[in-house]
Amino acid sequence: MEVILKEDVTNLGHKNDIVTVRPGYGRNYLIPRGIAILATESAKKVFAENKKQQAHKEEKIRNEAQELAKQLEGKKVTIGAKTSSTGKIFGSVNNIQIAEALEKDGFNIERKNISIAEDAVKEVGSYKAVVKLHRDVKVEIDFEVVSE
Incomplete structure (x- = not known):
């Protein structure tokens, strides 16, 4: 059909x-x-x-979308999270926090267009996320999770 x-x-x-x-x-x-x-x-x-x-x-x-991708290329976002003494995050970091961090930098991107390569970010460290700006335009951004 x-x-x-x-x-x-x-x-x-x-x-x-x-x-x-x-x-x-x-x-x-x-x-x-x-x-x-x-x-x-x-x-x-x-x-x-x-x-x-x-x-x-x-x-x-x-x-x-390509112009926005050029601006986002090489962009590094820092996300603060509450952590234990061993570096484990209470909860996890997801696309909502990434969208909020990008919005603080002046990029208005819907959270459903952001996907994280790893299943769940539950520790302090550096990670990558893919932002889908258009059906043909995707950009990879780095984000770092730090302890608050």
């Missing part, structure tokens, strides 16, 4: 992609929630026309 995605879906595709999914997944999950529409011939024609109109806007957004 082919569907046209109306929004980004993790591990499936991006907005306006035509993807093939199992019939039950499309019929029972994607279409009722408004995440996708059925890819009929008429829907594909409308989709092609909309894609032509969106191309210019998409290029502008991509260029803005």
Whole structure:
């Protein structure tokens, strides 16, 4: 079953992609929630026309994301956390704290666009996170967790 995605879906595709999914997944999950529409011939024609109109806007957004990526490249963020005497953090550091630290530096990035390479950051040290600014633009930033 082919569907046209109306929004980004993790591990499936991006907005306006035509993807093939199992019939039950499309019929029972994607279409009722408004995440996708059925890819009929008429829907594909409308989709092609909309894609032509969106191309210019998409290029502008991509260029803005690349400019932001250049500013973020080599950026190092410091995050303070309460720790024990051995250097273990009470709790863990996640994408919310990274987004807040970036916002203090003047970068407004949604937390859902930040992913940490490690499963959970539970100790003081240096780590890396990937910031997805656009479907084609990703930048890796370093962050350091220090004891408060």
